[in-house]
Amino acid sequence: MASETTHDVAHTAMTLIDQLPVLQILIPLVAAPLLVLLGTKRLSWAITFIASVLAFAVSIALLWLVKDGGFISYELGGWAPPLGIEYRVDAANAFVLLLISGISTVILPFAYTSVRAEIAERHHTLFYSCYLLCLTGLLGVVITGDAFNVFVFLEISSLSTYALIATGAGKNKRALTAAYDYLVMGTIGATFFVIGLGFLYMATGTLNMADIAERIADQGANRTIQAAFAFIIVGMGLKAAIYPLHLWLPNAYTYAPSAVTVFLAATATKAAIYVILRFSFSVFQPEFMFETLTFEYLVLPLALLAMFAASFIAIFQTDLKRLLAYSSLAQIGYMLLGIALMNETGITAAIVHLFNHGITKAVLFMGVGAIVLRTGSSFLYRIQGMGRVMPVTAAAMVVGGLSLIGVPGTAGFISKWVLVQGALEKGWWPIAVLIVLSSLLAVIYVWRMVEILYLSSPVVGADKREAPLTMTIPMVIMAGACVYFGFATDITIGASTTAAQGLLGGTTGMIEVIETATQAGH
Amino acid sequence: MSNSPKTNPNDDPSTYPLLGRMMLWTDKKKNVDWIVRGLYAICTALFLADFVYYKKVYLGMEKIPGFYAMYGFFMCAALVICARGMRVFLKRDEEFYAPHDVESEEFPDDQLEKVDYNA
Amino acid sequence: MPDVFPISLIFFFGAALLLLLPKGHLRAALLLIVPILAGTMLWNLPAGNLWTATIMGFDLEFMRVDKLSRLFGLIFCVAAFLGNLYAWHVRDTIQQVAALLYAGSAIGAVFAGDLISLFFYWEGTAIASVFLIWARRTEGAYHTGMRYLIVQIASGVILLAGAAVFYGETGSITFEKMTLGSLGTWLIFIAFGIKCAFPLMHNWLQDSYPAATVTGTVVLSAFTTKLAVYALARGFPGTEILIYIGAIMTLFPIFYAVIENDLRRVLAYSLNNQLGFMVVGVGIGTELALNGTAAHAFAHILYKALLFMSVGAVLFRTGTAKGSELGGLYKTMPLTMIFCVIGAASISAFPLFSGFISKSLILSAASHDGYYVVWAILLFASAGVFHHSGIKIPYFAFFAHDSGLRPKEAPTHMLLAMGLTAFLCIAVGVYPIPLYEMLPFEIDYVPYTTTHVITQLQLLFFSALAFAVLMRTGIYPPELKSVNLDSDVVYRWFLPRLIAKIATGVARVWNAKTSFWITRYNNVVRGLYHTHGPEGRMARAWPTGSMVIWLAVLLGISLLINFVS
Structure with a gap:
C-alpha cells in the first residue's frame, strides 16, 4: 500500500491541493518508520509532533474545501474506482479528520511530559512510532472510500492501539491483560466486520463504497446484504463500544498510559462511530426496512441502556480514570441515539456530539493525566484535594465536567440540545425526557469529581505542585474549546448539518461523486 | 465607643487638618443656634420671594404663595413622624437575622485601613 | 466590520x-x-x-x-x-x-x-x-x-x-x-x-x-438597577402601570431610610427611591420623560457613587457605617465630608448640582401630562430624599454628637475618585448642555428659570427647617442599633419558620412510614451498587468470555431483526 501511494505521488504530482487527501495519510505513515530508522529518542517526539501538525493543517484545508457540501475524490495510484482505491472526502469525514488530527496535535505537548513520566525511556521511539501508526490508521479509516481499505486501516490502528495500551505495563502490569483482552475482543470485532464485507462483496461484486451503494440501490436488499449489515453493525459496534460490547474499554482506558487514554478516548471510538454512520447511510440505504428496524429495536434500546447503566456505573467508581471511561460509554450512547433517530437533526447531533465529546473527554483525561503525574494514581482517595494545589488543571477539569453534563455555554450543551430537538422532531418526547434525566446522572458523577478535587485536603505524600506548562496549556486550550464551541456553533453545527445532509442524501450523493471523480481525475 | 474623646489623652484639636479646625466652631451650642437662626432667615426670605416675581407654573395649587415651602415643611414633618411610628412595628434587635445577616457582624479588619488620627 | x-x-x-x-x-x-x-x-x-x-x-x-x-x-x-x-x-x-x-x-x-x-x-x-x-x-x-x-x-x-x-x-x-x-x-x-x-x-x-x-x-x-431601567426604557416605554409602580417606589423607601441605622442601607433605600423617578419617566413615555429618565440615570450613577464612596471611606477608616456609632468625623475627615455634602446636594437636586437638571425633567413631564397625584408624590419624594440622603447621611456621619472617633482622612486615591465624581456632579449641574445633547431625543428644556430655582429652594430649605425643628424638639427618631423589618421578612424569617413548623408536623406522620421507605431506598441503592458497583455484574472486569457471548447475542438479534423484516 505504502509503495503504491509513494509511486502515485511521484508520477502524477499536480498541485499540492490535489494531493491533500493522500498527504493526510502519508505524512504520519511515513513518519512512523522514519522514527524507527532514525532511532533517536530525542527527535522522536519532535517528528511525531511535526507530522501531527502537518496532518492537522491538511485536515483543516480539506474541511475548508468541502465545508459547503462539496466532495473530493482521490484515486490512489491513478487507478480509477471501483477497481482502484479511492479516498473520498466530504463534510462528514473531513470533520472527523479534523477532530482526530486536531486532538492529536493538542495532546502531543501533554504527552511529552506524561510519557516521560509513565513509560521507560528505551520504549519512547517505539511508543511514538505506534502512536503515529495509530493516528494513520484512524485517519485512514475515516478518509477512505473503499470498504476493504477501511478494514486495513482499522487493523493498523487496532494493532498499534494494543501495543500502546500495553506500554502502560511499566506502571501497572494489568495493562498487559487489558491490552490482551482488547486484542482478543478487537480481533473478533474486526473479523465480524470483514465477514460483513465478504457478504457485501458476494452480493455486489465490488468493494468501493460508492459502487456498492449504487448496486444495492439497483438490486434492492437480499438476505446476503442483510447479513452483511448485521455483521458490520455488530463488528463496528464493538469497536465503538456500544453498551454490552464495551467490556474492553474500561480496562483499556484505565491501565493505558495517560496520553494514550486521552488520545483513544477522544478519537478511537469516534472513528468507529463514523464508520457506522458511513456504512448505514452511504453504503446501505436508510430506506431499507431492515436497517430502520435494526436501529429502532437494537441500537436505540442499547443507546438508552448505555446512557443510564454506564452512568450509574460511573457514579459508583472509585478510580477517576475508570469513572470517566464509563462516562464515555454513556456519551457514546448519545451518539448512537442520534444515529438511531435517523433524521437529519439526529445525525447532526451524533456528529456534533462526536466532536464535542471528543474535546470534552480530552480535557478531562488530560486533567487526570496531570494529576496522575503528581500523585502517581488516579484512585479517588489518592487524588483528594488536588484541586487546591493544581488550580489550573482542576479548573479545566471543571469546565470539561460542565460540558459533560451539558451546561449551557459549553460544547456539551449544544450537542444535547440538538439531540433533544431531533427526538422532539420525531415526536419521541419520552426519549427527550430520558436524555435530560441521564444528564442528571452526569451531574452526580461530575459532582463527585469536583467534590474529591476541591472539598478535602490533599493526602500526605502527594507532590503538591501545579502540572508543568506543557500539560496545562493543552488542557486550557481544550477547555477553552469546550467553551468556545458552546457559543460559536457555526463550525460544528454547520459542518455537521452539511455532513448529515450528505449522509442522508444516500446513493445520489455517491453516484455524483463517481461522476465528478471521473471528470476531475484525468 | 472604646476611644471616646474623654478617654483618649492624645486627642489634640490643634493637630486636626486645617479644614477640620476651621469648622470646629460648629461644635459649640451657641454657634449651632446661630446656624438655625440663619436657616429661619433664609426660609423667611424664600417665602417672601414668592411675592416679588412672576411665578410661571402649570398647576393651580402651585400658584398658592409659598406652596413649595409649606409642602416641603409639612410633608417632611409628616414623613418623620410616620417613620417614627413605623419603628414601633418594624424595629427589631440587631441580631434578628443573625447569623445570616451582616448587620450583627463586625466588618472584617483585614479589608480596612483603620488609622487613628491621633496615633 | x-x-x-x-x-x-x-x-x-x-x-x-x-x-x-x-x-x-x-x-x-x-x-x-x-x-x-x-x-x-x-x-x-x-x-x-x-x-x-x-x-x-x-x-x-x-x-x-x-x-x-x-x-x-x-x-x-x-x-x-x-x-x-x-x-x-x-x-x-x-x-x-x-x-x-x-x-x-x-x-x-x-x-x-x-x-x-x-x-x-x-x-x-x-x-x-x-x-x-x-x-x-x-x-x-x-x-x-x-x-x-x-x-x-x-x-x-x-x-x-x-x-x-x-x-x-x-x-x-x-x-x-x-x-x-x-x-x-x-x-x-x-x-x-x-x-x-x-x-x-x-x-x-x-x-x-x-x-x-x-x-x-x-x-x-x-x-444592575440602571441596567434594568435601561431595559424598561427600551422595552416598555409608555407602559402606564410603570407610572404607579414608580410612584410607589419613590414613596415607601424614604420612610425606611429615615429610621435605618446603617448609612449604606440608607443609601440603598434612597437608591430605590431614585429608581422610582426613572421608572415613572419610562411609564409616562413621552420624549421629555424618557429624556428625563436617561438624564436622571446618568446623574444618579454619579452622585450615588459619590455618596457610597464617602460613606465607604468612613467605613474604611472606622470599621462601621452605622449612624449610631458615627458622628463628629468632619474634624479629621473634612474632605470626605465636603464630597459627601456635594453628593447629598446633588441627590437632593439643589440648583447647580446634577440632580436639579435631571429630576426636573421627569417632574415636568408628569405635570405636563396631567399626572397630578403622581407629581405630588414625586415632589414629596424629592423633599424626602433630601431629608434622609441630603441631611441625614452627612449629618449623622460627620456632625451630630461627637463619637470620639478620630479617623485619618481617606487615602489619596479615594479622595481623587471622590473629587473627580464631585466635579462631574457639579459640572453636569452647572452646564447641562452636553448631557442634554447626548439624550435620546431632541430636547428644548431650560432648567434654570427663576420660578424653578426659587420653588426648589423653598422646598429644600423648608424641608431642612422641618429637620431642624424636629431635631431640636427631640421628635426626630435617634439612630438606634436595630434591624427594620421589610418585606424580606417573609422569606428570611416567616417562611423558614413556617416550613420548619410544617416539617415537624409532617415529620411526625412521616416517621411512622419512614422506616419502610428508607429500607426500600437503601435496598434500591444497594441493588444498584450490587449490579453497577466496582464489583458488580454490570461493571465486572476481565470479561472476555462474557463479551463474546454478548457479541453472539447481539449478532443473533440483529440477524433476526433483519431477516424478519
Whole structure:
C-alpha cells in the first residue's frame, strides 16, 4: 500500500491541493518508520509532533474545501474506482479528520511530559512510532472510500492501539491483560466486520463504497446484504463500544498510559462511530426496512441502556480514570441515539456530539493525566484535594465536567440540545425526557469529581505542585474549546448539518461523486 | 465607643487638618443656634420671594404663595413622624437575622485601613 | 466590520489579562485603562447594528448602538473608571476580576439587540456581581450573597422563559418596544422588575448592597438597577402601570431610610427611591420623560457613587457605617465630608448640582401630562430624599454628637475618585448642555428659570427647617442599633419558620412510614451498587468470555431483526 501511494505521488504530482487527501495519510505513515530508522529518542517526539501538525493543517484545508457540501475524490495510484482505491472526502469525514488530527496535535505537548513520566525511556521511539501508526490508521479509516481499505486501516490502528495500551505495563502490569483482552475482543470485532464485507462483496461484486451503494440501490436488499449489515453493525459496534460490547474499554482506558487514554478516548471510538454512520447511510440505504428496524429495536434500546447503566456505573467508581471511561460509554450512547433517530437533526447531533465529546473527554483525561503525574494514581482517595494545589488543571477539569453534563455555554450543551430537538422532531418526547434525566446522572458523577478535587485536603505524600506548562496549556486550550464551541456553533453545527445532509442524501450523493471523480481525475 | 474623646489623652484639636479646625466652631451650642437662626432667615426670605416675581407654573395649587415651602415643611414633618411610628412595628434587635445577616457582624479588619488620627 | 466588536469583550479580555499581571499597581492601572479604552471606542462608534452573530439559527445583535444605549454605555464606562480608581488599594484578585466582568456584562447587556444575548449578559451581571458581596468573606456576607444570587438568577431565568414564550408568540427575539399583555411580555416585564427593585421585589437591594465590600458597594450601585431601567426604557416605554409602580417606589423607601441605622442601607433605600423617578419617566413615555429618565440615570450613577464612596471611606477608616456609632468625623475627615455634602446636594437636586437638571425633567413631564397625584408624590419624594440622603447621611456621619472617633482622612486615591465624581456632579449641574445633547431625543428644556430655582429652594430649605425643628424638639427618631423589618421578612424569617413548623408536623406522620421507605431506598441503592458497583455484574472486569457471548447475542438479534423484516 505504502509503495503504491509513494509511486502515485511521484508520477502524477499536480498541485499540492490535489494531493491533500493522500498527504493526510502519508505524512504520519511515513513518519512512523522514519522514527524507527532514525532511532533517536530525542527527535522522536519532535517528528511525531511535526507530522501531527502537518496532518492537522491538511485536515483543516480539506474541511475548508468541502465545508459547503462539496466532495473530493482521490484515486490512489491513478487507478480509477471501483477497481482502484479511492479516498473520498466530504463534510462528514473531513470533520472527523479534523477532530482526530486536531486532538492529536493538542495532546502531543501533554504527552511529552506524561510519557516521560509513565513509560521507560528505551520504549519512547517505539511508543511514538505506534502512536503515529495509530493516528494513520484512524485517519485512514475515516478518509477512505473503499470498504476493504477501511478494514486495513482499522487493523493498523487496532494493532498499534494494543501495543500502546500495553506500554502502560511499566506502571501497572494489568495493562498487559487489558491490552490482551482488547486484542482478543478487537480481533473478533474486526473479523465480524470483514465477514460483513465478504457478504457485501458476494452480493455486489465490488468493494468501493460508492459502487456498492449504487448496486444495492439497483438490486434492492437480499438476505446476503442483510447479513452483511448485521455483521458490520455488530463488528463496528464493538469497536465503538456500544453498551454490552464495551467490556474492553474500561480496562483499556484505565491501565493505558495517560496520553494514550486521552488520545483513544477522544478519537478511537469516534472513528468507529463514523464508520457506522458511513456504512448505514452511504453504503446501505436508510430506506431499507431492515436497517430502520435494526436501529429502532437494537441500537436505540442499547443507546438508552448505555446512557443510564454506564452512568450509574460511573457514579459508583472509585478510580477517576475508570469513572470517566464509563462516562464515555454513556456519551457514546448519545451518539448512537442520534444515529438511531435517523433524521437529519439526529445525525447532526451524533456528529456534533462526536466532536464535542471528543474535546470534552480530552480535557478531562488530560486533567487526570496531570494529576496522575503528581500523585502517581488516579484512585479517588489518592487524588483528594488536588484541586487546591493544581488550580489550573482542576479548573479545566471543571469546565470539561460542565460540558459533560451539558451546561449551557459549553460544547456539551449544544450537542444535547440538538439531540433533544431531533427526538422532539420525531415526536419521541419520552426519549427527550430520558436524555435530560441521564444528564442528571452526569451531574452526580461530575459532582463527585469536583467534590474529591476541591472539598478535602490533599493526602500526605502527594507532590503538591501545579502540572508543568506543557500539560496545562493543552488542557486550557481544550477547555477553552469546550467553551468556545458552546457559543460559536457555526463550525460544528454547520459542518455537521452539511455532513448529515450528505449522509442522508444516500446513493445520489455517491453516484455524483463517481461522476465528478471521473471528470476531475484525468 | 472604646476611644471616646474623654478617654483618649492624645486627642489634640490643634493637630486636626486645617479644614477640620476651621469648622470646629460648629461644635459649640451657641454657634449651632446661630446656624438655625440663619436657616429661619433664609426660609423667611424664600417665602417672601414668592411675592416679588412672576411665578410661571402649570398647576393651580402651585400658584398658592409659598406652596413649595409649606409642602416641603409639612410633608417632611409628616414623613418623620410616620417613620417614627413605623419603628414601633418594624424595629427589631440587631441580631434578628443573625447569623445570616451582616448587620450583627463586625466588618472584617483585614479589608480596612483603620488609622487613628491621633496615633 | 472587523474593527467593530462587542465592547464587553474589552472588559472580558481585560479580566483575563489582569490574571497574568502581578498583583500591585500594574493591575490597578489596567483596571483604569480598560474603561477608558471602552469609553473612547464607544464615543467614536457610529449608530446601527454593528456586530451580528448567528448562533443556532438566531441572529444575535451584540452591538446595537443608538443614542439611548450609547448614553448608558458611556456612563457605565465612567462609573467603572471611578469605581476602579476608588478601589486602587484593593489587592483582592476576585474583586478586581468581578468588577471588570460585572461592568463588561452590564455594558454588553446595554448593547444587546436581542433577548438571547440580553439574557446571557443579564446572568453575567448576576454572577459576576455576587463576588463583590462574597469578597467580604464573612458568614453573613455569604448568606446575603446567596440570597442576592438566587434573586438575580431567578430574574434571568424568568427573562429566558419570557424570551422563549415571546419567541413562540411572535417569532422574533429582537429586543424592541413591547406591549404588555401576553404571557411572554409579562414574564420579561417581571424579570426587568426584579432587577429594577420594584416594590415587594426590592429587598435584595437593601439586603445586599450594605453587605458588599467597601469598594464593592460603589461598583454595585452603578450597574444592575440602571441596567434594568435601561431595559424598561427600551422595552416598555409608555407602559402606564410603570407610572404607579414608580410612584410607589419613590414613596415607601424614604420612610425606611429615615429610621435605618446603617448609612449604606440608607443609601440603598434612597437608591430605590431614585429608581422610582426613572421608572415613572419610562411609564409616562413621552420624549421629555424618557429624556428625563436617561438624564436622571446618568446623574444618579454619579452622585450615588459619590455618596457610597464617602460613606465607604468612613467605613474604611472606622470599621462601621452605622449612624449610631458615627458622628463628629468632619474634624479629621473634612474632605470626605465636603464630597459627601456635594453628593447629598446633588441627590437632593439643589440648583447647580446634577440632580436639579435631571429630576426636573421627569417632574415636568408628569405635570405636563396631567399626572397630578403622581407629581405630588414625586415632589414629596424629592423633599424626602433630601431629608434622609441630603441631611441625614452627612449629618449623622460627620456632625451630630461627637463619637470620639478620630479617623485619618481617606487615602489619596479615594479622595481623587471622590473629587473627580464631585466635579462631574457639579459640572453636569452647572452646564447641562452636553448631557442634554447626548439624550435620546431632541430636547428644548431650560432648567434654570427663576420660578424653578426659587420653588426648589423653598422646598429644600423648608424641608431642612422641618429637620431642624424636629431635631431640636427631640421628635426626630435617634439612630438606634436595630434591624427594620421589610418585606424580606417573609422569606428570611416567616417562611423558614413556617416550613420548619410544617416539617415537624409532617415529620411526625412521616416517621411512622419512614422506616419502610428508607429500607426500600437503601435496598434500591444497594441493588444498584450490587449490579453497577466496582464489583458488580454490570461493571465486572476481565470479561472476555462474557463479551463474546454478548457479541453472539447481539449478532443473533440483529440477524433476526433483519431477516424478519
